[in-house]
Amino acid sequence: MVRIAPQRVSVADPDIIKHVLGSHTYRKTPSYDMPEGIEANAFSTRSPEISTQRRRQIGPAFSHRNLADMQDKIFAATVLSLQEKLDAKLAEAADGKGYAMVNIYSWFSLIALDTIGILAFGHHFHALKNDAHELVPLLNRMRVLNYIASENLVQLLAGVDTTSSGLTWTLLLLLHNPHILRRVVSEVRSEFPPGHVISFSDCRQQLPYLAAVITESLRIMPPAPGILPRLAPADGVRLGGCFLPAGTWICCAIGALHMNPSVFPQPSVFDPERFLGEKKSPNMLAFSTGVRACIGKNLALVELHVVLSNLLLRYDVRMAKSESGKEWQDAESDVLAGKVPDIPRKTHMTMNPTQPERDCLVVLSHAQS
Numbered sequence: 165m166v167r168i169a170p171q172r173v174s175v176a177d178p179d180i181i182k183h184v185l186g187s188h189t190y191r192k193t194p195s196y197d198m199p200e201g202i203e204a205n206a207f208s209t210r211s212p213e214i215s216t217q218r219r220r221q222i223g224p225a226f227s228h229r230n231l232a233d234m235q236d237k238i239f240a241a242t243v244l245s246l247q248e249k250l251d252a253k254l255a256e257a258a259d260g261k262g263y264a265m266v267n268i269y270s271w272f273s274l275i276a277l278d279t280i281g282i283l284a285f286g287h288h289f290h291a292l293k294n295d296a297h298e299l300v301p302l303l304n305r306m307r308v309l310n311y312i313a314s315e316n317l318v319q320l321l322a323g324v325d326t327t328s329s330g331l332t333w334t335l336l337l338l339l340h341n342p343h344i345l346r347r348v349v350s351e352v353r354s355e356f357p358p359g360h361v362i363s364f365s366d367c368r369q370q371l372p373y374l375a376a377v378i379t380e381s382l383r384i385m386p387p388a389p390g391i392l393p394r395l396a397p398a399d400g401v402r403l404g405g406c407f408l409p410a411g412t413w414i415c416c417a418i419g420a421l422h423m424n425p426s427v428f429p430q431p432s433v434f435d436p437e438r439f440l441g442e443k444k445s446p447n448m449l450a451f452s453t454g455v456r457a458c459i460g461k462n463l464a465l466v467e468l469h470v471v472l473s474n475l476l477l478r479y480d481v482r483m484a485k486s487e488s489g490k491e492w493q494d495a496e497s498d499v500l501a502g503k504v505p506d507i508p509r510k511t512h513m514t515m516n517p518t519q520p521e522r523d524c525l526v527v528l529s530h531a532q533s
């Protein structure tokens with residue numbers, strides 16, 4: 165535990181974090197309040213009663229059972245629209261090149277937006293199909309802005325950037341670690357024939373290495389690495405040997421926890437083996453934990469698994485050269501160490517690449533083997 169301001173501490177200890185996030189004793193700080201004029205929602209509310217009520221109302225929409233019922237729609241927004249767009253682009257490029265260059269961060273953002281469109285608004289935005297990058301003009305055009313309740317808004321805010329960040333960093337980590345990419349591609353292609361559309365339950369039963377890759381990616385590049393601040397209760401509290409007076413901000417630093425070497429040895433090495441087989445991940449808290457844990461975790465995991473597995477089954481993927489001409493895919497000897505790409509990123513709630521148009525350009529072609 166580190167004091168980071170007169171009345172604030174930051175914690176990277178898994179037991180303290182799980183204790184603080186585990187109950188309503190430690191409430192969210194006022195920093196979660198929505199701007200004036202926008203009603204509190206499941207994310208922003210500081211009231212345990214409202215939180216419990218909203219989670220009860222919204223939670224079932226993200227249960228595995230409901231997501232299984234929605235699978236066809238989720239597929240339409242993700243896997244199928246990605247394939248349609250990519251196949252068209254590859255057909256256009258059939259001038260002997262047979263490949264397409266794509267800003268994958270942008271495409272993943274549009275896929276995540278289309279998914280939330282279907283689930284939260286009951287409407288397919290076709291954002292990927294139409295290259296609709298600007299959310300507000302898009303919603304304006306669709307004349308739905310007046311109907312956006314605070315709860316829908318939070319699903320857009322909480323569910324789009326996080327999921328696209330997770331998809332992007334996982335693919336970039338794979339592309340910067342060819343030995344890991346080869347292993348996951350070989351797992352996917354040995355388990356499923358070309359043309360098969362891989363479902364989430366296929367992934368869960370047959371792709372353990374992909375699951376470990378995704379978990380490790382969420383550990384090393386958590387899409388929402390934020391400080392998750394909670395208030396010390398009215399009588400103060402003793403934690404980690406320190407007394408914290410009432411109102412102290414206890415910041416549950418997920419990003420720091422994931423880099424804590426006593427929890428994850430050699431934390432800056434991208435190593436999916438950490439989560440392979442029976443190895444559980446109780447301290448991988450990318451989705452937070454406890455009473456205010458992520459409501460959309462199941463949906464995000466479905467998107468991560470089905471998008472990546474189907475992409476790797478159907479297409480060969482490699483990094484494009486950056487504008488500076490640097491070969492991102494370095495010599496094999498460099499990358500066997502589980503390298504995290506040195507890509508500039510910014511964190512404002514979510515952690516995203518600063519220059520995706522430069523650093524997230526990937527080259528795709530139809531799978532050769």
Ligand code: HEM
Binds near residue numbers: 206318388392393457
């Ligand atoms: C990879 C994707 C995602 C990650 C890493 C992620 C991560 C998180 C984290 C760390 C929190 C806790 C934030 C805090 O306490 O300050 C959170 C809360 C939340 N997330 Fe997610 N999230 C993801 C996707 C989604 C999706 C797809 C949705 C909904 C469509 C969603 C909806 C929410 C909501 C409503 C909360 C607030 C829960 C509460 O306070 O009771 N998230 N998420």
